[in-house]
Structure formats: C-alpha cells, structure tokens
Amino acid sequence: MSHTAHIPSHRKPRRSASKLAVRAGVAGGVLSTLAMAGTASASPAEPKTESTLEMPVLDMDLAAEVSSAVTTAAENTRLAAVEGELTAQEESARTGAAAEAKQAKEEAQKAAEKKAKEEADRKAEAERATRTSERTSLKTTSGSGSGSATAPQGTGTVTAPATGSAAAIVNFARAQVGKAYVMGGTGPSSFDCSGLVQAAYRQAGISLPRMSQAQSSAGKSVSLSALQPGDILYWGSKGSAYHVAVYVGGGKFVGAQNPSTGIVERSLSYDKPTGAVRVL
Incomplete structure (x- = not known):
C-alpha cells in the first residue's frame, strides 16, 4: 500500500455549473430592480399636501388673573x-x-x-x-319705789319708770344697750332686733314668736300717740314688719339696729316707727 493513498488533496474543488447559473440569475434581478428605481426617480414628483394643526387661542390673560388672585389673597x-x-x-x-x-x-x-x-x-x-x-x-x-324692777348687769342698766311686767321688759332691754347686733342672735352677748324683743318679754314670763313679722301681730294695735312702756314698735306693715323694738317711755325705744350701731336707745323722732302693738 502506498503511504500517500489517504492524504486528502489540497486542490480547491471546482464549482458546479448549476451554482454558477443561480448566482448569475440573482445578480441579474438586482440590476433590473436598480434600473427601475432609477427610472422612477427621473419622473416628476407629485406634490404632497401638508395639513397644519391649529391650536386654540386663549381669551384671558393668565398672568393678570394669577396676579389679581395673589393680590386679593x-x-x-x-x-x-x-x-x-x-x-x-x-x-x-x-x-x-x-x-x-x-x-x-x-x-x-x-x-x-x-x-x-x-x-x-x-x-x-x-x-x-x-x-x-x-x-x-x-x-x-x-328712789326705791316698791313696784320698780332692776335690770340685769349691762352697759344700759337703769331703773325704768314703769311697774310690774312692763318694768321687767324695759329694764332688760335697756340693760342690753351697747351689746353687739348679730343676725339670728338671741343673747346673752348679742341679739338681732326680734331676738332682743323676745328675750325682753321672756323676763315677764311672756313667750313671743321668734320673727319680727309675727311679733308685729302678737298683740292689739295701739296709736303711737298713746304708747306705754313695754309696747312693741314695728317698722313696715303689721304682720310683715322688717324691724321691731321695745318702747321704754319718754318718747324713746331700745332696739338692736344693725351691725354698725349694735343695741341702742333712741328717740322716736330719730327713726319713727310705722305702728305699735301691746301684749301686756
């Protein structure tokens, strides 16, 4: 066997006739197409119609509107x-x-x-x-009259010119002169107006109502021109009086007036009462 029998040949293979024919056809088609394109380019071009898009026109001045709004704000x-x-x-x-x-x-x-x-x-x-x-x-x-009575100890202690129960009432009332006025006070160190009258009558064994309204209706009415020691004086209407005091004779009365004055003895002309009642 020869050593060169299986060595492949280095020569290029010949192209077949059929492949050459195909390639020739393709080249001819390309040239034909180019020729037609050139012909078409040579003919005058048809005019093209262009369309324009119109934008709407704004009627207001936006800058002015904004400026006005800012100014208003x-x-x-x-x-x-x-x-x-x-x-x-x-x-x-x-x-x-x-x-x-x-x-x-x-x-x-x-x-x-x-x-x-x-x-x-x-x-x-x-x-x-x-x-x-x-x-x-x-x-x-x-002097030392048999019917006179002596009041308890106090700044107004006197012997009243009256007898019996009236003297006891008057003397007690005068004995309280100078003591304090306290609303609701019934003694012994302070009184209000009706508390003083009630306490004075208690010295004669007589029980009076607590309030000035009831005390002004406790007895029978008497005229201011016919007063007697021990009578109850009242200010306001009978049955609804707002102030009471004890008449002590000589045109004077003793009463618990107010917090500023306390219990005082005064003339009827200083503060004239509305009326009077007699319980004795």
Whole structure:
C-alpha cells in the first residue's frame, strides 16, 4: 500500500455549473430592480399636501388673573390681621375698664363704710353721754319705789319708770344697750332686733314668736300717740314688719339696729316707727 493513498488533496474543488447559473440569475434581478428605481426617480414628483394643526387661542390673560388672585389673597390676609388686632385691643380695653370700675366701686364702698362707721361712732358717743345724764337723773328721782324692777348687769342698766311686767321688759332691754347686733342672735352677748324683743318679754314670763313679722301681730294695735312702756314698735306693715323694738317711755325705744350701731336707745323722732302693738 502506498503511504500517500489517504492524504486528502489540497486542490480547491471546482464549482458546479448549476451554482454558477443561480448566482448569475440573482445578480441579474438586482440590476433590473436598480434600473427601475432609477427610472422612477427621473419622473416628476407629485406634490404632497401638508395639513397644519391649529391650536386654540386663549381669551384671558393668565398672568393678570394669577396676579389679581395673589393680590386679593394678600389683601384678605392683611384685613384679617387688622381685624384680629382690633378685636384684641377692644377686649383689652374692656378688661381694663372693668378692672378700673371694680376698683373704683370697692374704694367708694370702703369710703362709704368708713364714713358710716364714723357717723355711727359719733352718734353712739352722743347717746352714751345722754344715757349717762339720764341715768344720773333717774337714780336721783326714782328712789326705791316698791313696784320698780332692776335690770340685769349691762352697759344700759337703769331703773325704768314703769311697774310690774312692763318694768321687767324695759329694764332688760335697756340693760342690753351697747351689746353687739348679730343676725339670728338671741343673747346673752348679742341679739338681732326680734331676738332682743323676745328675750325682753321672756323676763315677764311672756313667750313671743321668734320673727319680727309675727311679733308685729302678737298683740292689739295701739296709736303711737298713746304708747306705754313695754309696747312693741314695728317698722313696715303689721304682720310683715322688717324691724321691731321695745318702747321704754319718754318718747324713746331700745332696739338692736344693725351691725354698725349694735343695741341702742333712741328717740322716736330719730327713726319713727310705722305702728305699735301691746301684749301686756
């Protein structure tokens, strides 16, 4: 066997006639197409119709509108701020005026109370001087009458120019002069008006109602021109009186007047009563 029998040949194989024919046909078709394209390009071009898209035209000036809106908003904000400031100022003024009025009222009330106290003290001093003079006169002229009664200890202790139950009532009432007035007080250190009258009548063994309204209806009515020691004086309407006191004779009465004066003895002309009743 030859050593070169299986060595492949290095020669290029010949192309077959059929493949060459196919390639020739393809090339001819391409050239034909190019020729037709050139012919078409040589003919005049048809005009093309172009369409234009029209945009809508805006009628308003957006910049002006925005500027106006901004200006309006700014003005509204400014007006709101001014209104708020005015409201705060008005509230502050009202508060300050109310405080000043309250202070002025308190000062006026204090001044009135001070003046009333000074006047009450002056009258009380004058009344004490008068009572001292009257007690000296009564002790000199009354002696030790068999029908007289002596009041309990107190700043107004005197011997009343009356006898029996009336003397007991009068003496007790006068003995309480100078003591304090306390609303609802029934003794022994302080009384209100009806509490004093009730306690005075208790000295004569007589039980009276507690309130001034009922006390003003406790007995029979008597004229102010025919009063007797021990009669009950009242201010206001009978049956609905707002103040009562004890008539002690000599045109005077003893009563628990108010917190400023306490229990005092006064002339009927100083504070004329509305009417009187007699229980004895």
